[in-house]
Amino acid sequence: MKVFRMLALAMACMASPLAMAADIDGSRLSVLWGVPFAGILLSIALLPLLAPMFWHHHFGKVAAAWALAFLVPFAFVYGPGAAAAGFVHALVAEYIPFVILLTALFTVAGGIYIRGNLHGSPALNTGLLAVGAVLASFMGTTGASMLLIRPLIRANDNRKHVAHVVVFFIFIVSNAGGSLTPLGDPPLFLGFLKGVDFSWTVRHIFPDTLFLVGVLLALFYAFDSWYYRQAGEVGRSDPTPDSPPQALGFDGKVNFVLLLAVVALVLLSGVWKSSVEWVIAGTPVGLPGLVRDLGLIVVTLVSLALTPRQVHADNQFGWGPMQEVAKLFAGIFLTIIPVIAMLKAGVDGPFGAIVSAVTRADGSPDPAMYFWATGVLSSFLDNAPTYLVFFNTAGGDPATLMTTHAATLAAISAGAVFMGANTYIGNAPNLMVKAIAEDRGVKMPSFFGYMLWSGAILVPLFVAMTFIFF
Template identity: 80%
Template sequence: MKHLRALAVAALTLAPALAAAADIDGSRLSLLWGVPFAGVLLSIALLPLVAPRFWHHHFGKITAGWSLAFLLPFALVFGPQMAGAGFVHALVAEYLPFVILLTALFTVAGGIYIRGNLQGSALLNTGLLVIGSVLASFMGTTGASMLLIRPLIRANEGRKHITHVVVFFIFTVSNAGGSLTPLGDPPLFLGFLKGVDFFWTLRHIFPETLFILAVLLGLFFALDAWYWRQPGERTPSAAAAAAPAETFGFDGKANFGLLGVVVALVLMSGIWKSDVQWDIAGTVVGLPGLVRDAGLVLVTIVSLILTPRQVHEDNQFSWGPMQEVAKLFAGIFLTIIPVIAMLKAGVNGPFGAIVSAVTRPDGSPDPAMYFWASGLLSSFLDNAPTYLVFFNTAGGDPVTLMTTHAATLAAISAGSVFMGANTYIGNAPNLMVKAIAEDRGVPMPSFFGYMVWSGVILVPLFIAITFIWLR
């Protein structure tokens, strides 16, 4: 995390310790302020292809460079106070809670080893995807992904074709499966904090969720079964062939209890209301959030203490994937600041055409356009603030959105969650699953290669959802 520390030092030297936060007026910003964010995305997409060795050793420095390419000019143009306030807000209110939660889930799930001589047949693989998709709405897409990706990869060791298994895992477990409760995905949790009922999404987008999961799982089963029958598909490694028979079971069971604590802490932070808060360079930090984050850090430490070393060895647990995600998203969270500000400016900002497109000529919201606008932006931006932008664009009143404009809220919710699967950066678990898979030797598609998969498989499903439910 030395690159993050370097960014912190640079920003804090620009901003007074007690700088008052000022909302950035996105209507004053040029699209050029989005260049560093685009640079981060293009670096993630292109450099692993054209300079893989350089990227592998220096992606943290490259991300830090793009971050400073935004922060330093912004401080010169708008003043150190505003730049510092923006940095502190991104760090304290968004990035640190995000990384702390991911680290806790990564550690706890990595401390659970699923025993058994699992063979990655189409039936077993599909079963694991079904289980993960159900769990995702109750323990989060990150928690479900981290719990099941390792046993899924281990079950398919020795198979010639495994890339499609991980890709469909991202589609289902890491994204679509988390669409039914606020615990499933951050955008829905933001809606819950804004006053949307806990079970509202379950009642209103269950048909769409069932449709997309049923089609994806059926397509996956057919494709995986076809691969399974091909000559030379199964070539078990010598280590796997020599491995003794194992009865099915779990090691590191204490982590199941810790997983429950993580879910309880996240839910508590959304339900508990407290007037106790602190102002950190203009960013308000409330007591519930601090308790949650402190609790998650404690859970991480307890998991590392309680988990036997053998469990981590069996899981081939390493910090590499978590470090990669932490460094890349540090740059994303910082350089996205002006992009989100421009979106929040609505029709008066550089993205005014996008905001205007979601409204019909009579002034009523267009659910289909909300679905595509929130979804496509969530494919490349952080889907949580994108959800919030369109939630407010649609009026921002939870009672009205849950009743009169229920179709619009359903469209925003479905678009933000479902289309997070369009790219590796659309949702945090996508990049984590990719990193873990590559760490285990799975040949994953490039950034654009993955988008070919999502474009061919997911986009037609999104079009079908539009015509069936959002006309």
């Protein structure tokens, strides 16, 4: 947001506010600079409940207002030139690549229609979540989420209770499933670029992932079975029957090729090193990133041109969810800049207590504290820079972290990926899945309502994982 959340580069290269934050001395910032970021989070959490009509029509303006609440004081304190440079950097180096990537994934996945009328029984739903968990580590959490959320909702469109299906989908497919390879989530891809072996993560946190995904699938099957047996849950007329019945298959198959093209473009931008770059208002734009973004735009246009209109109609494809994510994250990317800067200041910054807490009295790292510190901050901040902050706090040497301090690196990796599921904004796919579900008529929990689900289900599992693995 967090496909290729390997798409690492997406939210990492492409989405993290690290570069600008590095230009700000976070140790000299007051925590008051974090007020706009807190404001936009509270707006996302409260306004849909307190003023739903206002929020529905003006959420973009609210996000813009909070962005200005950061930029205007920043211009007053540091000068208009610095504010303008910061705005350009956030726009060119972070936000535009981020939106281009998500738009490409949204468009390509929206051009694939699973033919055949699936029926959302507990067994089928659990199977789809399990398939999504596997796909997430190879095509990224965003790619897997965008590919499977529509058929999952359509399979359950004759059921009364559907919100829990989407909530567990976010837990499993949009987050936990992307933990095994650098292709799955941006933090892991950043670690790969820092020198962590490609297969290191799957070798060291596969048991953690198997435990978390396995327990979540079992809990989901129990929840879904209970709902499925309730009066009025089954036997409702199917609003999308196949007439005549169709065999299971895919329409818009060309988009599978385009999906591979998206992965290839993001991988290329991560491993291709080039000295060719252009500077826009002080922000360098490298050739690999430019090729990636132009390639993703071409992929998006090709998908729109080649996908039959009937496929989009069958998928109920629309731009509303993408517009919501784009507008909200524009505000988030700007307001998060001083927060990341303060965090990067380490023990000398306003968040020094958090950084100090991950080290034991003898100076050795505490894996359990790294797991929770990385995870809690990744629940509300971009998990890519959060991963890098604690990666560097733990020494920053990949050779040492992969061997002597392997437990610490595993804790940082697991915390950054798993705990992105704690809130709607913890990972970009979370908010996209929520928006698509609501666009399809599913009444999703509010921001705090979702946190009740994650607090009741995920947090106890994370506590258990702390004692078992860290």
